[in-house]
Amino acid sequence: MLSIGVCTDLAAWDEQVVAFGGNPLQLAGWGELKAAHGWRALRLEVRDDAAGTPVVALAQVLVRPLPGMFRALCHVPRGPVMAPGTSIADRSAVCDAIAVYARAQVGGVGITFEPDWPAADPLTITGAVPSPNPIFMAETLILDLALDDDTLLAQMAKKTRYEVRKSQRSEWDITPVTTEADLADVLTLYRTTSERAGFGIHSDGYYRDVHTLLGQHSLLLLARMDGEPVAFLWIVESGTTGIDLYGGSNDAGRKALANYALKWSAIKYLRERGVTRYDLNGLLGDDVSAFKRGFANHTDTLVGSIDVPFSMWYSAWNKALPAAKKVVRRLRG
CATH class of the missing domain: 3.40.630.30 (Gcn5-related N-acetyltransferase (GNAT))
Known part of the structure; x- marks a missing residue:
């Protein structure tokens, strides 16, 4: 069974991300950057209780407050980060555990995963749908x-x-x-x-x-x-x-x-x-x-953007977002 704890030691977090071969967008500094500009960063350690609680994965979850009934949106940029030795099959269970935690502790419209994993690797997240508003591109070099x-x-x-x-x-x-x-x-x-x-x-x-x-x-x-x-x-x-x-x-x-x-x-x-x-x-x-x-x-080609909706307002938010971006671009000239 997987359990989740919050890491508050930024230096220790970065040491783990580097040791696990994680993406730089999972570093504490990226979370602190976003926290200084309207987001909040949750740094989650996923443990396997049956194996003596070693950390099997990390996930820096960025939380964006949203207006009104939308409440919040969670985003995992180029994560989670899996510990060395964990199998590809473990990834689905880790994402499920993170989504369950975020739903309970944050709520809002949902969570977006954008892992740094090849698209060919199997990944099945409970309740997941392809994101209509990806932040990072799946095709890269x-x-x-x-x-x-x-x-x-x-x-x-x-x-x-x-x-x-x-x-x-x-x-x-x-x-x-x-x-x-x-x-x-x-x-x-x-x-x-x-x-x-x-x-x-x-x-x-x-x-x-x-x-x-x-x-x-x-x-x-x-x-x-x-x-x-x-x-x-x-x-x-x-x-x-x-x-x-x-x-x-x-x-x-x-x-x-x-x-x-x-x-x-x-x-x-x-x-x-x-x-x-x-x-x-x-x-x-x-x-x-x-x-x-x-x-x-x-x-x-990476996995791409995957959403796990949390509420009935998920679809309404995704329809509103493109229009909101157009307004912002217009205001910027």
């Missing part, structure tokens, strides 16, 4: 950084391989961001990118919190050309897994194809940190996804 450079290059598209090699002959200055001035340059580049591409971004304070709260797990690279900042790439990692969060460039960076040099530098830096699994974080049909696809001759 995950690079195996245990491979050597020649093998990684061989798996790239011809154009990508050419641009990566060309970028190594250029006078790029790519370094991790360590100062407030560098971070300010990154935020300026991101605003420039969002205005050009027409997508919304958070306030500067949100990204400053990412930088602070993810701490040593944050890898923020800034590319300069002739001393001027032209592009950046922001990654978070948790031991063996890294995932892209944000990236951007100005016109000079785009013209010089800075993103190729940044991506190859990121691979080098992540390897130095012990990362072997680098998730480029989602594929759509846009230009950014076309750029990502050039870095490998395969794609990866």
Whole structure:
């Protein structure tokens, strides 16, 4: 029988996530970031009582307060995290236990699981339905950084391989961001990118919190050309897994194809940190996804977004959410 306890020791939580090979979005810093911006983080340890109460899984559950009868929504970003040695079959029971706990302790419209597990692995969660409003994309591209450079290059598209090699002959200055001035340059580049591409971004304070709260797990690279900042790439990692969060460039960076040099530098830096699994974080049909696809001759499909409804208001909330997002985008211009 599985039981659930709450972990309040953030350092101990992160140690477990890293030891279990968990995704960086299950790190305490990600939960603290969300807690500083309208959410609440519950860090759950799932134990097997029959086996002497060892922790068999972890789940950082983010809770979003909702208006009126909707009450709340629970989200498990790229989790749960299973302990080494647990079987694929155990995953369903763990998700069931987490859903039961969240229903009893939080309530609201339901819980969304978005595990970092292959879609081919069987997963059956009691009462589950495919989520109509996924937060993360199921189709992505995950690079195996245990491979050597020649093998990684061989798996790239011809154009990508050419641009990566060309970028190594250029006078790029790519370094991790360590100062407030560098971070300010990154935020300026991101605003420039969002205005050009027409997508919304958070306030500067949100990204400053990412930088602070993810701490040593944050890898923020800034590319300069002739001393001027032209592009950046922001990654978070948790031991063996890294995932892209944000990236951007100005016109000079785009013209010089800075993103190729940044991506190859990121691979080098992540390897130095012990990362072997680098998730480029989602594929759509846009230009950014076309750029990502050039870095490998395969794609990866994860389980996807799975909802477990808790109340009669679940369907109403999911119908209201797209309309609410449109209003917000309109207000942002």
